[in-house]
Amino acid sequence: MEPINIPSFANRINVPSELSEEDFNYHHQGCHDKIPNITDFEIISTIGSGSFGEVFIVKEKSTQSIYALKKILYNLSSDPELIKKRAKRERDAMIICSNKNSKRAPKLYYAFLDQDDTSFNLVMEYISGGDFNSYCYKRMCDNNPFQLEEIKFYMAELVVCIENFHNLGFLHRDVKPENLMIDKDGHLVLCDFGSSKQIVSSSPPSIGSGSSSGPNGFSGLAATINNNTPPNFTSFLRNPNCSYTSYIGTPQYMAVEVVQGIVYSKLCDYWSLGAILYELVAGQALFVESPDTTEQKIRENIGNWRGLLNTAISKSQQPISKVAESLIRDLIAPERKRIDSGAIKKHPFFEGVDWQKISDRIETPPYTPAPSNPTDKSSFSIGGQ
Numbered sequence: 001m002e003p004i005n006i007p008s009f010a011n012r013i014n015v016p017s018e019l020s021e022e023d024f025n026y027h028h029q030g031c032h033d034k035i036p037n038i039t040d041f042e043i044i045s046t047i048g049s050g051s052f053g054e055v056f057i058v059k060e061k062s063t064q065s066i067y068a069l070k071k072i073l074y075n076l077s078s079d080p081e082l083i084k085k086r087a088k089r090e091r092d093a094m095i096i097c098s099n100k101n102s103k104r105a106p107k108l109y110y111a112f113l114d115q116d117d118t119s120f121n122l123v124m125e126y127i128s129g130g131d132f133n134s135y136c137y138k139r140m141c142d143n144n145p146f147q148l149e150e151i152k153f154y155m156a157e158l159v160v161c162i163e164n165f166h167n168l169g170f171l172h173r174d175v176k177p178e179n180l181m182i183d184k185d186g187h188l189v190l191c192d193f194g195s196s197k198q199i200v201s202s203s204p205p206s207i208g209s210g211s212s213s214g215p216n217g218f219s220g221l222a223a224t225i226n227n228n229t230p231p232n233f234t235s236f237l238r239n240p241n242c243s244y245t246s247y248i249g250t251p252q253y254m255a256v257e258v259v260q261g262i263v264y265s266k267l268c269d270y271w272s273l274g275a276i277l278y279e280l281v282a283g284q285a286l287f288v289e290s291p292d293t294t295e296q297k298i299r300e301n302i303g304n305w306r307g308l309l310n311t312a313i314s315k316s317q318q319p320i321s322k323v324a325e326s327l328i329r330d331l332i333a334p335e336r337k338r339i340d341s342g343a344i345k346k347h348p349f350f351e352g353v354d355w356q357k358i359s360d361r362i363e364t365p366p367y368t369p370a371p372s373n374p375t376d377k378s379s380f381s382i383g384g385q
């Protein structure tokens with residue numbers, strides 16, 4: 001293995017405490033032994049942006065391999081410690097998903113600290129079909145609402161994504177359309193693990209380990225935890241083409257117990273499923289009156305969810321079937337009454353769904369992105385086209 005070049009103290013001064021290269025750097029088994037740096041990659045284009053950084057399509061110069069590189073700039077935040085925690089959580093969860101060969105999360109190839117521009121870098125599998133929010137937005141602009149069979153497919157895929165992540169020992173806590181990617185075959189992949197919470201303690205490998213180290217057999221229903229690491233809520237609100245200054249913070253898909261910061265369990269991710277389901281069938285967002293609705297107002301609305309849900313169902317833009325309403329009410333519900341994946345899969349809304357085929361990714365998706373070349377980003381609205 002080649003030696004890692006440790007930058008001088010002067011360059012290290014902005015690194016948040018207690019996160020060294022040794023804690024963060026990683027390369028997946030089968031990749032170069034050497035931890036790369038940013039100059040090992042050619043930036044081809046920008047595909048997305050988040051609260052504290054950007055995601056690029058990059059080419060590794062030595063292998064010509066195409067990856068997505070997420071650059072998290074910790075100096076952009078007034079709280080670098082929070083960014084450090086998010087970056088480390090994301091890196092750790094991605095390592096476990098990669099080692100377990102999850103097909104429902106992007107594989108992580110490298111993680112490295114870049115001292116020069118004070119960033120954490122995650123080099124991962126490039127998911128070429130764009131994010132689900134952009135796809136929903138395109139469908140809305142084309143006046144082409146989702147048909148019931150399409151909604152069933154995407155919701156069934158989301159159930160499997162969430163279940164898979166839980167089985168690897170994590171709560172996601174920020175399930176939303178922006179964090180769902182469509183892969184080249186048209187299947188859903190869950191991304192952005194910066195808000196995730198590990199339930200079963202496990203030490204993800206650091207430098208050079210590709211061995212399996214994740215927890216097995218998590219039965220998270222009983223494993224409630226305290227909300228001591230609140231998720232970051234920033235996201236685009238519906239229009240993925242809005243400018244950087246239009247970012248608004250929104251907890252709109254967050255479970256009431258997460259928003260209120262009380263004890264919660266893996267069921268919080270199924271509330272988010274309910275909020276997304278409502279949006280697909282109703283053609284409008286739950287708990288958000290307009291793009292001007294503030295984060296504070298959304299939080300209040302979620303706190304008053306009972307009355308607002310009744311109104312949202314009765315005044316929906318598109319009629320909601322009884323069976324869809326029933327599933328929404330089983331998910332947008334107090335935690336003690338909310339159903340989890342076992343009951344969700346048996347719900348009449350999913351009648352006819354072959355769960356084994358969904359799980360094995362052999363159910364034919366309603367839409368296949370068909371990129372024209374490996375770096376085609378036409379499915380991404382932000383920075384694309």
Ligand SMILES: Nc1ncnc2c1ncn2[C@@H]1O[C@H](COP(=O)(O)OP(=O)(O)OP(=O)(O)O)[C@@H](O)[C@H]1O
Nearest residue numbers: 048049050051055068106125126127131178192234
């Ligand atoms: N592996 C990937 N392949 C392709 N595109 C990706 C990948 N990961 C992320 N993206 C794109 O980049 C966008 C931002 O990524 P991500 O949500 O991880 O950033 P973030 O800073 O954590 O965002 P947020 O502020 O919403 O928490 C995604 O919505 C998606 O469009």
